[in-house]
Every structure is written in structure tokens, then in C-alpha cells.
Amino acid sequence: xxxxxxxxxxxxxxxxxxxxxxxxxxxxxxxxxxxxxxxxxxxxxxxxxxxxxxxxxxxxxxxxxxxxxxxxxxxxxxxxxxxxxxxxxxxxxxxxxxxxxxxxxxxxxxxxxxxxxxxxxxxxxxxxxxxxxxxxxxxxxxxxxxxxxxxxxxxxxxxxxxxxxxxxxxxxxxxx
Numbered sequence: 001x002x003x004x005x006x007x008x009x010x011x012x013x014x015x016x017x018x019x020x021x022x023x024x025x026x027x028x029x030x031x032x033x034x035x036x037x038x039x040x041x042x043x044x045x046x047x048x049x050x051x052x053x054x055x056x057x058x059x060x061x062x063x064x065x066x067x068x069x070x071x072x073x074x075x076x077x078x079x080x081x082x083x084x085x086x087x088x089x090x091x092x093x094x095x096x097x098x099x100x101x102x103x104x105x106x107x108x109x110x111x112x113x114x115x116x117x118x119x120x121x122x123x124x125x126x127x128x129x130x131x132x133x134x135x136x137x138x139x140x141x142x143x144x145x146x147x148x149x150x151x152x153x154x155x156x157x158x159x160x161x162x163x164x165x166x167x168x169x170x171x172x173x174x175x176x
Contacts, residue, residue: 018094018120022132032071034096036118041096043078045071050136053129054158056082060092060126061165079112085119090173092122123173126166133159 019035030049034041052069059067065084070077078098085091097112140154 018118018125018128020128020132022129022136034116036116039116041116043071050133050155051158054133054155054162056080057126057129057162058158058165060122061162061169063169078115082125084122090122092120092125094118094120094125123170126162130159130163130166134163 021033023031030045032043032045032049034043049069049071052071056067056069060082063084066082068079068081070079072078076098078096081095081097083093083095085093094117095114096116098115099112137154137156137159
């Protein structure tokens, strides 16, 4: 994971300061970049994170107050904890924690350290991840990717359901 200098409190806590980019490279590697204001976090995953991410997005669309998922790279897992803001329901509090086993070779400590924490608009967070997942779904339909993949390994239907439920949720927010 790479990281540039820390964000200011204004950048870090602004509900629109998050940007996520996910790239699917092949059957076993996925890369993601997260920008929080001026800070950059890069992740490379050995396993496919799509089911975990879509489960969490589904929770958020269905207004579950807290959701989480773990993304693993070669060296360490990253625990994403997403909580609804108690006083402002349209905001999410996101915390990313890591546990670096190389610093604890005997794996005695199971504790995670917070590496990033930010507030983001719920709609913006869900939409940002959906756009990235839909981009990957489109790429996987190209022959270059499709010929080497089992069509049942990507959560196509779940993403479509999340998109539909998210549209419904946004409509009720505008009416309410």
C-alpha cells in the first residue's frame, strides 16, 4: 500500500472528497486506488473482492446502519468499516484498518490499526463503488476477459439489484 502526505481535516472530512478506482487485471489480481483529498492509498488484491463489496453495498442501500468487508493483498488484510452517521443519516463514517503480519511474524496480535478515516455522503459512496463495479462488468464482457473467466464468478445480478434499489432509495430521499 502506498500513501502520500496526510489530508487536512477539511479535505478528509468533506463528504465529496473521496474517489475510488478499481481495476480488474486478470483472474487473480485486482487493483484499487482510494483518494481522500490529497492522500492516496493503493491496494492490490490477490482474491476477487467483488462479492464482499457488493454485499456491503447491498447493506448500505437497504439502510443497515453498519457494514464491513475485508480486502486482502499479498501482505495484509484491510478491514473497511462503514457506519451510518448517527445525527446525519445521509452521511457515512468510513474507517479502513490494516493488520500487517510481517510486523508480527508469530501472528500474536490480531489488532488492526486505523490507516484512514473519513466522512462521505452515503449516495456518493454507493454511487462511486457502483460505477467502478459496472465498469469492470463491462470490461469482463469483452472477449479478451470473457474467454478466461467462469461467468458465474462475478456478481452481475447483485450489482443490477443494488443499482435498482439505489435508484429507489434516491427517489424516496427526494420525496421525503
